[in-house]
Amino acid sequence: xxxxxxxxxxxxxxxRIVSINGTIASPCEIGIKYENGKWYRLIYDYVLxxxxxxxxxxxxxxxxxxxxxxxxxxxxxxxxxxxxxxDIVEVAxxxxxxxxxxxxxERATMWHASDxxxxxxxxxxxxxxxxLCPKVLKPSQVxxxxxxxxxxxxxxxxTGGDLYCRTEFYTKTFKMIKREFGDxxxxxxxxxxYGLTQKNLIELISAGLDSVWLDMKAYNGKVYxxxxxxxxxxxxxxxxxxxxxxxxxxxxxxxxxxxxELDQLKQFAELLVEVDPYVPTTLLAYFPEYxxxxxxxxxxxxVKAYRVLKxxxxxxxxxxxxGVFCKxxxxxxxxxxxxxxxxxx
Numbered sequence: 095x096x097x098x099x100x101x102x103x104x105x106x107x108x109x110r111i112v113s114i115n116g117t118i119a120s121p122c123e124i125g126i127k128y129e130n131g132k133w134y135r136l137i138y139d140y141v142l143x144x145x146x147x148x149x150x151x152x153x154x155x156x157x158x159x160x161x162x163x164x165x166x167x168x169x170x171x172x173x174x175x176x177x178x179x180x181d182i183v184e185v186a187x188x189x190x191x192x193x194x195x196x197x198x199x200e201r202a203t204m205w206h207a208s209d210x211x212x213x214x215x216x217x218x219x220x221x222x223x224x225x226l227c228p229k230v231l232k233p234s235q236v237x238x239x240x241x242x243x244x245x246x247x248x249x250x251x252x253t254g255g256d257l258y259c260r261t262e263f264y265t266k267t268f269k270m271i272k273r274e275f276g277d278x279x280x281x282x283x284x285x286x287x288y289g290l291t292q293k294n295l296i297e298l299i300s301a302g303l304d305s306v307w308l309d310m311k312a313y314n315g316k317v318y319x320x321x322x323x324x325x326x327x328x329x330x331x332x333x334x335x336x337x338x339x340x341x342x343x344x345x346x347x348x349x350x351x352x353x354x355e356l357d358q359l360k361q362f363a364e365l366l367v368e369v370d371p372y373v374p375t376t377l378l379a380y381f382p383e384y385x386x387x388x389x390x391x392x393x394x395x396x397v398k399a400y401r402v403l404k405x406x407x408x409x410x411x412x413x414x415x416x417g418v419f420c421k422x423x424x425x426x427x428x429x430x431x432x433x434x435x436x437x438x439x
Contacts, residue, residue, distance in 0.1 A: 095120075095122055095123050095126075097120070097122070097259075098122075098259050098260060098261075098289075098294070099259050099289065099291070102291050102293060104291065104328070105324075105325065106120070107120075107121065107157035107158065107259075107288060107323070107324050108323060108324065109121055109156065109157055109158065109159045109323060109324075111123075111124040111125065111155045111156075111170060111171065111172055112124075112170065112171050112172065113171075113172040114171075114172055114173055121155040121156055121157050121255065121257060122155075122157075122257055122259070122260050124136070124154075124155045124172035125153065125154050125155025125156075125172060125255055125257055126155070126257055126260050126262075126263055127176070128262070132178045132179070132180075133178065133179070133262045133263040133266055134176040134177060134178050134263070135153060135176070135177055135257070135263045135267075136153065136154040136155060136172055136173075136174045136175070136176055136177075136255075137151060137152065137153055137154065137174045137175055137176075137177045138152040138153065138154045138168040138173060138174040138254060138255075139152045139174070140152065140185055141239060141240055141241065142189070142192065142237075142239035142240075142241070142246055143239070143241055143251075143253075144213055144239065144241040144242045144243075144244050145204075145207055145208065145211075145213050145244065145414075145439065146204045146207055146251065147195075147207040147210070147211065147244045147245050147246065147247045148204075148207075148246075148247050148248075148249035148250065148251050148282065149185070149186065149189045149246075149249065149250045149251065150251050150253050150254075151182065151185075151250065151251065151252045151253065151254075152165070152168065152174075152253055152254040153174075153252060153253065153254040153255040153256075153257065154168045154169065154171070154172055154173055154174040154254065154255050155169065155171075155172055155255040155257060156169040156170065156254070156255035156256050156257070156286075157256050157257060157259060157286070157288050157289060157324070158256060158286050158288060158322045158323060158324060159322065159323040160311070160321060160322045160323075160384070161320075161321050161322075161384060161385045161386040162321070162350070162380060162382075162383050162384055162385070162386040163383065163384045164383045164384070165254050165255070166383075166384045168254060168255065169254055169255040179263070179266045179267040179270045180270070182250075182267050182270075182271070183267075183270050183271060183274050186250050186271055186274075186275065186279060187274070187275075189246070189250065190248070190275065190278060190279060192237065192246045193246045193247065193248045194231075194234070194235040194236070194237060194245045194246045194247075195210060195231070195235055195245040195246065195247045195248070196247075196248045196278075197247050197248055197249065197280065199277070199280055199304055199305075199342060200342060202249050202280035202282055202304050202305040202342055203282070203305055203307065203342065203343075203344040203374055204251075204282075204284075204307055204344060204346075204376070205344045205374035205375075205376055205410070205412060205439070206374070207244075207247065207439075208228075208412065208438065208439045209228060209230065209436075210228060210230050210231055210244075210245055210247075211227075211228065211230070211231055211236065211243075211244045211245055212224060212226040212227060212228065212438075213242050213243055213244045214226065214227070214243070215236070215238075215242065215243035217231075217233040217236055218233060218236055218238070218243055221233075226426075226435065226438070231245055248278060248279050248280060249279070249280045249281075249282050249305075250271065250279055250280070250281055250282065251282040251283065251284055251307075252264070252281075252282070252283045252284065253283075253284040254284075256285050256286050256288065256289065257289065258283060258285055258289040258290055258294060258298065259288065259289025259291075259294060260289070261294050261297045261298060261301075264283075264298055264301065264303075265297055265298065265300075265301035266301075268281050268298065268301035268302035268303055269301045269302055271302060272301075272302035280304040280305060281302055281303050281304045281305075282303075282304060282305045282306070282307065283298075283303065283305075283306055283307065284307040284309065285306060285307065285308060285309065286308075286309050286311065286322070286329065287308050287309070287310070287328065287329035287332045288324055288328060288329060290306075290328065290332055291328060292335060295332075295335065295336070295339065295341075296339065299339055299341055303341065304341075304342060305341065305342035305343060305344070306336060306341055306342070306343040306344070307343075307344050307346060308329070308332055308333070308336075308343055308344070308345050308346065309346045309348075310326075310329060310330075310345055310346065310347055310362060311326070311329075311348060311354070312326065312348075312350075312353065312354045312358060313326075313330070313354075313358040313359075313361040313362050313365075314358055315327070317353055317354065317358070321350075321353060321354075321386075330365065333345065333365065333366055333369040333370075333373065334368075334369045337369050337370055337373075343373065344373065344374040344375070344376065345362075345366060345373055345374070345375045345376070346375075346376050346378060347359060347362055347375065347376070347377050347378070347403075348377075348378050348379075348380050349377060349378070349379055349380060349391045349395060349396060349399050350380040350386075350388060350391075351380075351388050351389060351390070351391055351395070352388055353386075353388065354380075355395075355399075356398060356399060356402050359377070359399050359402055359403060360402050360403075360406060362403075363402065363403045363406035363407070363408050364406055366408060367406055367407040367408060371407045371408055371409050372409045372410055373408070373410065374410045374412075375403065375408055375410060375411050375412070376411075376412050376413070376414050376439055377396070377399055377400060377403060377411065377412070377413050377414070378413075378414045378415045379391050379396055379413070379414070379415040379416075379418040379419050380415075380418075381415065381418045390418045390419060391418075391419055392419055393419045393420060393425055393428065393429060395419070396413055396419055396429075397429070397432045397433060400413055400432075400433050400437065411437060412436075412437050412438065412439040413429075413433065413437060413438060413439060414439035416429070416438060416439075
C-alpha cells in the first residue's frame with residue numbers, strides 16, 4: 095500500500111506497528127484494508143465515552159508513536175475487529191436511540207461537554223446535584239456508560255489510532271452516515287493532524303465531517319519529533335486552514351513538565367489567537383504513561399499555564415484531567431477560585 099502522504103510530496107510517518115500475528119509493518123498496512131470491494135478499518139472498541147459524552151470509535155494502528163500514548167496497547171498494535179462503513183452505520187443507529195442531548199453543529203466538540211455535566215452521578219445515585227453541577231440537564235438525560243455517568247450527545251467521534259492520511263474508508267463512512275442520519279448525528283474526529291493535508295481535509299469535509307479535535311502536543315519541532323516521531327509542520331498550519339474551510343474545530347494542548355511548558359504554550363496561544371481568539375481550547379495535564387515517566391504538572395503549574403493562554407488573548411480556555419493535579423476537594427476549590435468553575439473541563 096503506497097503512502098498517500100508521499101504521493102502528495104510529504105514524508106511518510108515512519109512508524110511501524112505490530113500485527114496480531116507478530117509481523118511488523120506500517121500502520122496503514124496493519125490498520126486499514128480494501129477487500130471484496132469494501133474498505134475496512136481495524137476497530138479496537140466503541141463506547142459512549144466520558145468526559146466527552148459522545149460515541150467514540152477507538153481505532154487501532156496510528157501514524158504517531160507518542161512516548162506518552164495512553165492507547166498504546168491498540169494504537170501501536172493491530173488488534174480489534176475489521177469494520178466496514180456499513181458496520182459503523184449500524185453501530186451509530188443503535189447509539190442514536192440512546193441519545194439524550196441533541197447539540198447544534200457548533201457544539202459538536204469535546205470542549206462543550208463540560209457545559210452540561212461534570213460526571214459525578216450524584217443526581218442518579220443520591221437524587222441531588224453535585225457541588226460542581228452546571229445545573230443544565232434533567233436527571234433523565236444522565237445515563238450510565240462503561241466510563242461513568244453523563245449525557246449521550248448526538249456526536250460520533252473517531253479516535254485512538256490516527257490514519258486520516260488514508261481517506262478512502264472515512265469518506266465512504268462519512269457519506270453513508272450523512273445519507274442515513276443527516277444532521278441527526280454530527281461526525282467528529284480526534285486527530286494529531288499529521289495526515290490532514292489540504293487535499294485530505296477537503297475530501298473529509300466534502301464527505302460530511304463536521305468537527306475536528308486537533309491534539310497539537312508540542313510547538314517546538316525538535317521536541318515534537320522526540321515525543322511523537324514525526325514533523326509538526328503540517329500540524330501547525332492546520333488551525334488557519336480549518337478556519338478558512340469553515341470546519342468546526344477545537345484544540346487540545348498538553349502541559350508536560352520539562353517537555354512542553356509555558357514557553358511553548360505561549361507560542362501556541364499566539365498562533366491560535368492570530369487564527370481565531372475564540373477557538374475552543376483545552377489544556378490537559380499530562381500524566382506518566384507508556385514510555386514517558388516525567389511527573390505530572392502541579393496545580394500551580396496548571397494555573398500559571400491557564401493564565402498564559404488567557405493573557406495572550408484566547409477567550410475560550412478550559413483545563414482538563416483535573417484529577418491528575420488536584421488530589422483533594424480543597425485543591426479543587428483552590429483551582430475554582432483561581433480560574434472559575436466554567437474553565438474546568
